[in-house]
Amino acid sequence: MKTHISVPVETKLFLTLVDFLRSNGDARDPAEVVSAAIEYWLDNASWKPELLTESSTRGYQWKSLFLPDGTEIRMQYKGTYFYAKVEGDDIIYNGKSISPGSLANTIAGNSRNAWRDLWIKRPHDKEWRLADECRSDANDAD
Template sequence: MFATMSVQVSPTTLLALMERLRETGSAIDPAEAVDAAIRLWLAAPSGAPPAAPRGYQWKTLFLPEGTWLRMAYRGDHEYAIVEGDHIMYKGRAISPNQFAGGYADSVRNAWQDISIRMPGEKNWKIADARRRELARAAATPVAPATPTAAAAAAATPAASSSAAPMSAAQPAPRDTTPGQGWTEPERRKYRFRLEDVAFD
């Protein structure tokens, strides 16, 4: 018998390990599996180049390996996980659309219905919210690289304002003539009241 020590493992990693052991039907204890994985890692050649990140590319959103997907439908939840370059659900590789539609037995919008939890995170977030955050981050302007560029821009505000295009398209003026049955001055967005149109 040998002495043991505790090593902290993230809950996501431990759950993924236990799920893998359950799927493969292995009777090995999770602690033994962790010990074997560490020994295998130590035996690997140290000069090997780092492996490319694995994960699933969902349009503009990259889901790294270990990402959990959750589909909620009628008060119940179903889960899938990214393993390698695939989303695995009940032992088979599927797409996010197949996961959302197959679990609900109807056509669903996977972006709106699937929640995602990336490795190391504690909270779930709707896939569409993650996609919008990524788009906003990509659209954020980059600050000037040098302080001299910012100082030069601040020193010449008149030149920069004169360089702005003055030919911006002006919207056409609103038609303010009253519609049939309209007796009040025009103060609304539309020329007709709903009741005048609906009950003609």
């Protein structure tokens, strides 16, 4: 016989999980998925040390590229530079939170590839670097 305990999960997070399962046609009980997530964490924590300590580093996770708090982002369009900055866990442009793709599209007014249009200068960088180059470096480190 299996026994169970209750683990407090924020209501909003649990409802997000329920909606995600529903929208993806997954009929599993959300509690079963939570158990699977715990098992996944346990399987990975031994070889991913970052899972064992809570990070106090703030920043924006852009796919495989982490942009720490204080990272500057710029894009040149029609001879003018436009700037955004990572503040906390968000990219801020004109006072509002925005994704990298939306930033490039907003600046240009049409569909752009943010990896090829945005330049990054993280707090430890001495020079601006194309986002796609930073992504390649991050992928090579994995």
